[in-house]
Amino acid sequence: MSDKILEMKNITKRYPGVVALDNVSFSVKNKTIHALVGENGAGKSTLMKVLSGVITSGNYEGDIYYKNEHCEFKTIKESENLGIAIIHQELALVPYLSIRENIFLGHEHSKFGVNDVYKMREEAIEVLKRVGLSRMPETIVSDLSVAEQQLVEIAKALTKHIELLVLDEPTSALNENESNQLLNLLLEFKKEGLTSILISHKLSEVIKVCDAFTILRDGAVVETLYRGIDEVTEGRIVQGMVGRSFANNYYPPRDSDIGDVVLKVEDWNVFSTAEDKQIIKDVSFDVKRGEVVGIAGLMGAGRTELAMSIFGYREGQKASGKIYKNQELIQNNNISMAVKNGFAYISEDRKVYGLIQMSTIKDNMTLVNLKSVSNNGRINFDKEINEVNTLIEQLVIRCTGHEQVVETLSGGNQQKVALAKWIFSDADIILLDEPTRGIDVGAKYEIFSIINQLAESGKTILMISSELPELLGMCDRIYLMTQGKIIGCVDAEDATQETIMAQLI
Template sequence: MSENILEMHHISKEFVGVKALSNVQFDVKKGEIHCLVGENGAGKSTLMKVLSGVYPYGSYEGDIFFDGEIQQFNEIKDSVQAGIVIIYQELALFPDLSVYENIFAGNEVKRGRLVDWNQTIKKSNEMLEKVKLKVNPETLVKDLGVGKQQLIEIAKALSKEVKLLILDEPTAALNEDDSENLLELLRELREQGITCIMISHKLKEVISIADSATVLRDGKTICTLDAAKGEITEKAIIQNMVGREIEDIYPKRPNSSYGDNILELKNWTAYDSMLGRPVAKQISMHVRKGEIVGIAGLMGSGRTELALSVFGNPKAYKVEGDMLLAGKPVKFSHTSDAIKAGIAYVTEDRKGNGLFLAQDIKSNITAAHLKGISEKGIINDNEEIKQANKYKDSMYIKAPSVEQLVGKLSGGNQQKVSLGKWLFAGPQLLILDEPTRGIDVGAKFEIYSIMNQLISSGMSIIMISSELGEVLGMSDRIYVMAEGELKGELLSAEADQEKIMQLATQ
């Protein structure tokens, strides 16, 4: 009897002439945690959609063996019935329904033709206990944090008697504590005999949890690494993912010479009337020309709220204090005022707020500065294409043309489009909120290289990041926030993860 619960042989998949998967071999042993890694666009999600029936039998080449039998899944419910459940990065929960309604949605507990709600609540409590989530099952899902919602998704999978649990970037939106709790749960599920496949860009997580790791590159299987043999290392994963060694993921730049302050905040406070409290309190900070200033802190520390209050205050906070731009006092009543003054903000939520996914690359890149391609109020189509191609090339955006829909791009390329959009507006101060969230190590290196180029040209950057390595690797100075306050300032030369966490947890 094979020790593998899953074998995918010679899997190939095409989309309108583009080969997304080419002769992929992917084997997973029973009761292991198997990580699937690769750059954005490597084919990871496509492979899992083939496995789960999103792409039905007949739409791809190759064979799938699961639990010793050949499978021909025509839709998702076929793979679920076989014991395969996939949880996507964008959680598939109903926010206005209760926890127990979500856990058994589509899998209702019935007595005859009617739903047995008492039994549903009882079984929901059993599932919540398995994932160690202490919440009232009658709580509405929208009233819970993302970490708890992720656990509800797993409880939902367990209610379907899952044999193989697939998680696509499960910790992308979680803080460090919630991420570690989730990884610990996966280890416990492994002990209970449940096999897991985890797609992740966070290499430290892969190294800490994987029994095996398969690397895809350009739709092909490159290798499978074995933790028991000491093969799962950051260097080995990166080298196989990108086809080359990246000795230092944070590219060095020449010693910077800083200019005068481009931004100063003095006793800056932003009060959120919806929450009934300040989200940024008495902030005094500065950013110099040609400098990357990192802002670190735990989720809920007020980093994004501070950035939004500076960028024209789109959340309509009650703002007090002084803001100086290039030494002159400024007050913005709208984000358009901030843009005109030379401030740009690349949001952490590129899909929700940063891009028009149903529009093409050129429309997105020019969206924040239409005057740059217009004459007497009329858009010059040729100029728009010219400018879009300029940023496509300089930002290393991988796409057949600027006519490509942004929603069809990988996460890393979407982030580059979002960045290009704001660079076309010609800012002097660029605010990057989680600039590399959900993108692979190769795309991260490219983003970091672009940041260094911008700094060398005289731009200034504020970078908000939850990845301490990123903050330490890219910042000249670091401010640390907690509960809406600045808790300290560190030069990069003196900073380390321990010092940052000490300040972030004050």
Template sequence: MEDIILEMINITKTFPGVKALNNVNLRVKKGEIHALVGENGAGKSTLMKVLSGVYPHGTYTGDIRYNGELCEFKDIKSSEKVGIVIIHQELALIPYLSIAENIFLGNEQGKNGLIDWHATTAHTQELLAKVGLKESPQTLITNIGVGKQQLVEIAKALAKKVQLLILDEPTAALNEDDSANLLNLLLEFKKQGISSILISHKLNEVSKVADSITILRDGATIETIDVQTEPVTEDRIIKGMVGRELTDRFPKRDVVIGDVIFEVKNWDVYHPLHGDRKIINDVNLTVRQGEVVGIAGLMGSGRTELVMSIFGRSYGQKISGHVYKNGQEVHLTDVSKAIENGVAYVTEDRKQYGLILIDDIKRNSTLANLNKISNRYIIDENKEIVEVEKSRRQLNIKCSSILQPTVNLSGGNQQKVVLSKWIFTEPDVLILDEPTRGIDVGAKYEIYTIINNLAKAGKGIVLISSELPEILGMSDRIYVMSEGRITGEMSQSEATQEKIMRHVINR
């Protein structure tokens, strides 16, 4: 008989108005990497929250067997006590504490109420060596990048003597090198007998490291594939996830490109805290009506800093240069001025900057253009409902009602609400910063369709993406950025991944 570390049997979890999990079954072997895939809202994160005690026993039905024993976890501490550790997509580190303090927070080294800092530092060094991180234990979290923060979270899990490590979209915010390092680390853990459950929308990564793949759709188990014995293709996984074959990842669009609608000239930006450090250096770009302009580059290349500084000077200091709309210079000195001039920006971080998560879909959707639904500064609630319902239908936002809190939506539907908010401002130029980060292939296709419809309506679209296939599949023209400069420009017909990467490297 196979050595099984985890069985989740007929797990059912209900929220008001929706059955999030419906008799889900999951079986994980000892020392394997088990991928859990599905569309946003399929129930992956909910299932892992049931397993880890975030949703305690009694709030769901079904059984959890861990190392052969029936478990009834009341909270996260009780699951961690037996070696189950979950690392959420939003990292739970405290920026202004050191690496050592974060790793042992709640698990302090010492006795009689006193922390043994010598032991804490020594243990931290051992753990950092295991995950391949060479930082000092005293380094503050705020001073290291997201990739290294992810390794700190894993070191924190190792400190809790993890046997089953759950990673929820661990590479969503990482570049290719950091993603590869993390996946190699999982393979190393596998050799040490540690089991992993990997939730990911990046199917190429799943195919690379997973021993088994369980597909969820609409809160139910579709199938579990044994990678060692069965042929696995991305097309098979996608069909299981979305219930249909997705023959073309990028919807076709009839491109009708007009005149230049938006232009940036000689744009320079300095760091908001370090005034002598130039972040954006003499950038020039144009966007035409009906055109999707992609901006490619590695994380840290200056893409987000560029568009944020353009959008109401939301980033940086000592900003200089010129912005033109339809040939006339405009001064986007703050966000309100940018909106008034028909420029909108969909941030890469929808949860922190894009949405008020505790508020409902209705308010989030209209927040950026209250004048449209107001009369003498008083909101016309009936008009607001009509407008938001129209947006919900157009963007196919899946929700119980427009009064549903956005925090309870899947990532893909949250992203649609952010899009609806900025489309509601009736922009001529829409800047999209990583618009499909952390969402599944089905939801991505819907976002792509929305982008194409906006371009067809004559909008100018700026698309930032770290996924080169997305840049190549959606853009009419591509700029490449590196170290705050534009290092290349090419049309879709001449662009390739290799050519883009050459411009990234050859600064």
């Protein structure tokens, strides 16, 4: 028997006008962890759709061999029955059902149509132990953290007796600590004989755990590297992904004059009336003109809550404390006031909190500051379009024009629209929450460049990120936050990931 569990040969998938996969050959060795990397739109998801049977046989060219058998999947169920499971980036759990009910959804143990709850419970406890989740099987899924939900997904896959597990961006919503746990779990499974395919943007993680690396670009395989045979570095993979090299430094340099303190927050406390607990405790910090200051912390440390409460968000929470802008005490009691005071908040969740997906680029960009392009409530379309076109050019937003609907833009371009929206609002204090989440490598670089330009033009920038290398690469100073408190501040130049993590945990 060959040591390859999966071989996909010369897969080509055409959409009208686009070749999504161009003669892709991809093979995975048994009992290994194989990384599949590439920018958004490189064809990773399409390839996995072919593998799982979402794209049914006949709708693509090429052959799939699973355990040396030629396969033609017509449904997801068929691939699942052979032992292939895919866990998608967007978790597919029913929030109001329990862990057990979710795990066995669609393949319940039952006698004469009556669910055998006890048998399922026992099996659930066993599989939860395997994935290292110490929760009762009756816990409702919506009460779990994202990391825990991810584990439930994996547990669900395990009960189906799978041999090939595909994880699509499993750690994108997890913090460092949780990610490490998940990756260790994969290594554990490997010992037990499970093969995994890991799709991820976080190259450091991929390099840490994977045995082989296939790099896709524009629907074609650039190269496949094997640990121990090839020299595997982040630089080489990035170069393969984007087709050009970032001269040593992945983070563009910034040349800004750091001025006086612009934003100063003192004794900031936030009490959540919804959860009946204090979520921010006595937080004080300051940010200077032209400075990029980071906030590092684990998920649940209260970083987003801190930023949003300073931005005047008060739904289900009360805030107290002092905010100074240029030494002057100001009130940000609601978002309108914060906007008037020159604040901007760019959310980590573009779909829900960032942009109106069904609206055009133009309508999104001018939403905050519509007044500046209208007279007495009547919009001056000439002026509006001119302003929007200028911003599209300035930030190099790739689109068919200002009338393109935001939904159809890539993540990176969407984020640029979000940035443009607040640049247009003339905000001078910009709160960035995970500005590069879900954005591919090439676009990240562009977003970083825009952030630098903003700082250079004298804006004051506070940046939240779960990716420590990003904070270290972009920030002047980094505040460390745990459990709603700020426990220290480090100079980015002297700090390392290790020293920061040691303080956060």
